[in-house]
Amino acid sequence: MFRKDRLGGTLEGLKRIAGEDNVFTGEADILAYSYDAGSARARPDAVVRVDAADKVAPLVKLLYGAGVPFLPRLAGTNLSGGTIPLKGGVILNLSSLNKIRSIDTAAGVAVVEPGVVNLKLQEELAKAGFFYPPDPASQKVCTIGGNIGENAGGPLCLKYGVTADNVLGLTVVTPQGETLEISTDDPGPDLPGLFTGSEGTLGIAIYARLRILPLPKNIITAVCSFASVDDAMKAVAATIASGIVPRALEAMDRVSLDAAGGGGLELSDRTGAVLIIELDGNSRRDLEKEMAEIRAFAAAAGSLDFRETADNAEREVLWAARKGAYPALARLAPNVMVEDGAVPRPKLPRAAAEVRRILSDYKLTAGLLFHAGDGNLHPNVIYDERDIEETRRVRKAGHEILRACIDLGGTISGEHGVGVEKRLAMNWLYDRAELELFSRVKEALDPKDLANPDKIIPVSDRHARRKDAAPAARSAAASALITELKYRAAHGIKSRVKGLGTRLASPGGEAAGRDLDVSGLKSVVEIYGDNLTATFEAGIPLRTLRSELKAVGLEVPMPKLDGTLGGLIATKAWAGIRDLLLGLELALPDGTVCRLGGKSVKNVAGYDLTRLLCGSLGAYGVILSATIRLCPAGTGRHSPQSVPGALRPAGKSPRFPHAESRATGFVPSDIHRRLKKAFDPENLLNPWIYG
Ligand SMILES: Cc1cc2nc3c(=O)[nH]c(=O)nc-3n(C[C@H](O)[C@H](O)[C@H](O)COP(=O)(O)OP(=O)(O)OC[C@H]3O[C@@H](n4cnc5c(N)ncnc54)[C@H](O)[C@@H]3O)c2cc1C
Structure with missing residues (x-):
């Protein structure tokens, strides 16, 4: 167990490796790193700015040897308390590792350091006519390392896959300070698959080899309004079942749209939700045919109108509203709780209805955002954490929403991770056997439990589903x-x-x-x-x-x-x-x-x-x-x-x-x-x- 007074001697070692000016223990720094975009809070004992990738391994070795917890951190935009040091310890701030090492368009590969901001990479790739598919709404600030830590998604992941689908290889510093090169092409168990999404608990990525793709020749964007979220979800379910794979299929309810300034749309009083549908490909004619099919699905689900954006400027206003909806909601109240359930796509209409019922039962206001094509829903509940009674209702509603997703055959996190905040819900999703297996995997790679401790695995499996509660039908x-x-x-x-x-x-x-x-x-x-x-x-x-x-x-x-x-x-x-x-x-x-x-x-x-x-x-x-x-x-x-x-x-x-x-x-x-x-x-x- 880490005792805070043990940091004393280690501080000198950290300064020797990181540089005197890169180790911070002042009150302002400690406070600045005691929170992230989630709602948990805890103070680290020190913050180290890492300014060269080859310093990560010696820093980790030192901390591991001294028994000090360490947490890799980048932009801190994760929404699950993934960088909160519940036991104290040292935050390794990797934001200065922000170089794009190479872009090889012939091979379709970019090699980057973890601190590269997602949008910055997109801008550099666009100059060469390429893009990197994962595009979280937070892409203006979040980083590739953070995306790897959380296995982040975004609108384009419907067609092009999440971060794990687009990471070809990683250089990882293990919890004990060894440096490993791993690739999806290696024979044997898929280590990049394990590390991606492991929230810094199994190691720290210091380089990533990413798959990049040529920008599509044609993009068609349409926006379609509905009287209700439920109707919009019916159109989504029909589109997915048809096998059309839009580049993006996103939904926003009226609360989110109004908060985000309407996205340049003229909304009637009847509009309760909109769908943004985007198709891309080489043949414009094929895209137009597919869009006509989607239009018919929307009409069958009761759409109020359906129109394609006239030009890129109009398209950008629309996407700015979608990607800016969370910050816009955050301006409406002191706090926002973002849930992140996911369900099989045909279950979306039921899930949306359940979410609205739960919010109404708990008398809460929320903007609903959906990566709808992926079955991923984000109720954004606005509240004031100084109001203890309201905060309690928000927590309970969040738990009910996650349980509803599980009951519909879904999961407790589509893209935001478990972090500190969803550990309890892991008990509802998994039974003891799976939770124990997760613990053994963590222990195998980090026997002293020092790499971003207290994440993912529940504190106790007391509440874990009992295996015999739902015996699987087996042949x-x-x-x-x-x-x-x-x-x-x-x-x-x-x-x-x-x-x-x-x-x-x-x-x-x-x-x-x-x-x-x-x-x-x-x-x-x-x-x-x-x-x-x-x-x-x-x-x-x-x-x-x-x-x-x-x-x-x-x-x-x-x-x-x-x-x-x-x-x-x-x-x-x-x-x-x-x-x-x-x-x-x-x-x-x-x-x-x-x-x-x-x-x-x-x-x-x-x-x-x-x-x-x-x-x-x-x-x-x-x-x-x-x-x-x-x-x-x-x-x-x-x-x-x-x-x-x-x-x-x-x-x-x-x-x-x-x-x-x-x-x-x-x-x-x-x-x-x-x-x-x-x-x-x-x-x-x-x-x-x-x-
Ligand atoms: C407005 C807003 C919109 C968002 N939209 C989306 C969205 O559309 N899709 C989505 O998926 N998420 C979204 N998020 C959540 C968040 O942006 C993502 O989880 C993002 O990937 C976090 O990146 P970061 O740089 O902020 O990482 P951080 O928050 O600093 O870290 C995230 C996790 O990665 C670990 N980590 C950091 N660096 C490394 C490393 N080098 N190696 C291994 N692990 C590491 C950390 O310990 C932590 O567990 C949104 C958040 C906000 C605030």
Whole structure:
């Protein structure tokens, strides 16, 4: 446990590394870093301005060795208390690490330091005719490092994916001060997927390799008004179900619109909400056809009017209103509480109605903003925290909204993170098994719990959902496999996990373990067409999966591969699977089942173990089932940019034999080994890989 008086000796060391003028302990500095854009408050003991990336590792080593908590911080715009030092300690202010190292348009890659402001990067890229897709509304001030910390989203993420889909590689300083280079192309478990969104609790990114794209040739923007938010959400649900993938599909209610100055629109008294719809692509004619379809969906949902913006100036006024809505609401009252639930897209109309009911029950005023195409809702409740009774109502309403999202099959955070403020809600989303797994992952990388402590993981799992409260419907094959795992774990029997076409090179004999055949797991669990997602058991052959989807007019936007779905995920034979994967049901070696991720297309609640499991080669757990993104078959709407995963090249040989080389080329690093212990401490699964 960190005792504040221990900082004394460490201060000199910090000054030696960071420079005398870069270490601050004065009252003004301490106060300035005791809050962020969330509502939690706590004082750090010192603030260090880091002015060179290569100073991060020695600073972290020093602090870790001295047992002092440390928190990376950038613009401090996170909305979940992600930079609040509840135990005190040292804030590492990385804002001076703000260089764009390179922009390589031929390779489609930019390399940046974490303190680069998101909009600054966009401006530099635009000069070269490129853009970086994640565009949080706070992009004028928030930074790439903060975006990585939170796995931030923004309007364009509907089409182009969230931060994790656009980070190709990272240089990370681990909690113990080691420097790691990690890439989404590396064989083995997907470490960039784990680090992105880990809120500075697993390490500090000092460089990022980002995917950049050419600016689209055509953009069409339309705005459409409705009498109610509910009607607007019906139009959103119909658009998503049609398979059209707008570049952005955002909604604002009347309160937000009025606060933000109306967005240049002439609003009638009847207007209760507007949708902003933006399409981009190479063929203007195709875009116009799609916009006409969306117009028809809007009319069917009861739109009051629908019109395309006349020029760029008009479009910019509209976007300024959308992106400026939160600060505008913040001017209406001393405090704003921004909720951040996400639900499967067809559930949006229900979620919006529930949110309005809850706000009305608690007699609260809020502006409602939606990254509607992603099923992500942001009620912005305005209040005065000096009024204790009102503040209590705000908290209760916030909790009810999150519970409503969970009940609708969604999650407690689409993009703002858990931080300090949503730790309690993690208990409602996950059960004990998942929370314990998150804790073990944190402990594996940060045994002393010093890297941004007190974030993500609940203080106690006393309130955690009990596993038997909602038993999952499982196939007989899955139940038998879980029973077998339990038996083998009890008797120390090692297993070689075997799929269908995914034979990993393994030594024969007892050392490789007894075969554990997962090819019996071949049920279609759910095809959720209106949400464009489906859940399959992991042993389903990809060929069967394709024909099941084709029968209902859907497909997976990926190359035609053989083998099983679980094998594809475990071997990462096609790297794009990491971006199509939304959720997993995973059996740990002792038969404990963890449900990771889900059906929401945006979800930053807890560590992204779903992505980590891509490339885990069956050595971390047995994948029972997986939920993936889909698109409509044969509409041409999965052109490479319409689904994030589809952007990844298939590689020279998009076939399963490729898996062999990925598997045999994998040499576990120290981090992989620590994570292996978190999942499989006895090395029971595919033991030769970590033997
Ligand atoms: C008006 C407004 C609008 C917003 N709109 C959006 C939106 O549209 N979409 C969205 O997703 N969010 C939005 N946000 C939330 C916020 O802007 C994002 O979470 C953003 O990514 C935070 O960036 P930052 O630079 O402020 O980071 P900070 O708040 O300083 O840090 C965020 C987290 O990242 C960690 N961190 C910082 N640096 C590093 C590093 N180098 N390596 C690892 N971890 C690190 C921190 O410890 C912290 O946990 C909005 C916030 C506001 C105030």
